[in-house]
Amino acid sequence: MNTTDILKSHDIKKTPGRIAIVKALQESELPLSENEIKTQMEEMYDRITFYRNMQVLTSAGIVHKIVIDNTLIKYGLSCDGKEHRHQNEHAHFYCEKCHSVVCLKEVRIPDYQLPSGYKLFDSDIIIKGACEKCSH
Amino acid sequence: MNTTDILKSHDIKKTPGRIAIVKALQESELPLSENEIKTQMEEMYDRITFYRNMQVLTSAGIVHKIVIDNTLIKYGLSCDGKEHRHQNEHAHFYCEKCHSVVCLKEVRIPDYQLPSGYKLFDSDIIIKGACEKCSH
DNA sequence: CTATATTTGCAACATTGTTTCACTTACAAC
């Protein structure tokens, strides 16, 4: 799906800032941090607008926020932004050597058995370690 | 195990700040945020010392840091601080209504099957939803 | 093209986390 159609299908106005963010994520494969996105946006990046647009994009389910640690956040496209999806469907891996984050599509989120009365809205699995390139 | 023995058994000097942090966590059952611990420490709380002591306590495995979101962090005692334990053994639940965090001891961390070459150091499961009191 | 509701970008502020350095304290050796 092309960048502007993703926004359109979610009833979100297509503004240059939002298009730039989604484009950066589409072109990257790996989830990106704010700084990595900023680099791609060049001079059109504005911190405040970025935060507000991320708020819009994540609550629409287009982008998911991957919180590795309080000082390290990555953003990834939610499976081509197909639909409203507030729940991650797979785990995320953080390489402590090269600091990259990858979506582990093969590690699915299980059906958790919560204590009675508890309701599940969303869940995240973060696995930390060394990726293939860095584990030698 | 009493507070000072926990520190002693990890070869960490027992200073008033550290004792106060561990005591606060021991008396609470639920994991606590920095502000909640600060309240219990009263006037002896110092922000810089707190961060440094948390660094020491978490890397010793006495306390584990539960990152719910980049702006919401809770700290919990690692199963009575029995031993060096850098890996959580259970999931954590965050109630989006009352903002409490509980350790879900019954939701164990599975053995993840990582792609070949990947090494696992640590992992976290965060489940967000509504707790028993708030889900009615 | 025009109207209007949304978005942007700036200033100012609030929170969170780190570094440096002089002073103090914990604790081991005596």
Add this chain to the structure above:
DNA sequence: GTTGTAAGTGAAACAATGTTGCAAATATAG
């Protein structure tokens, strides 16, 4: 106990991250 020393503390200053209010700009429906 007293003392020496390595470790911990707390203040100042800084850096990074996130939020709010408001006037100007702009995306889209009609």
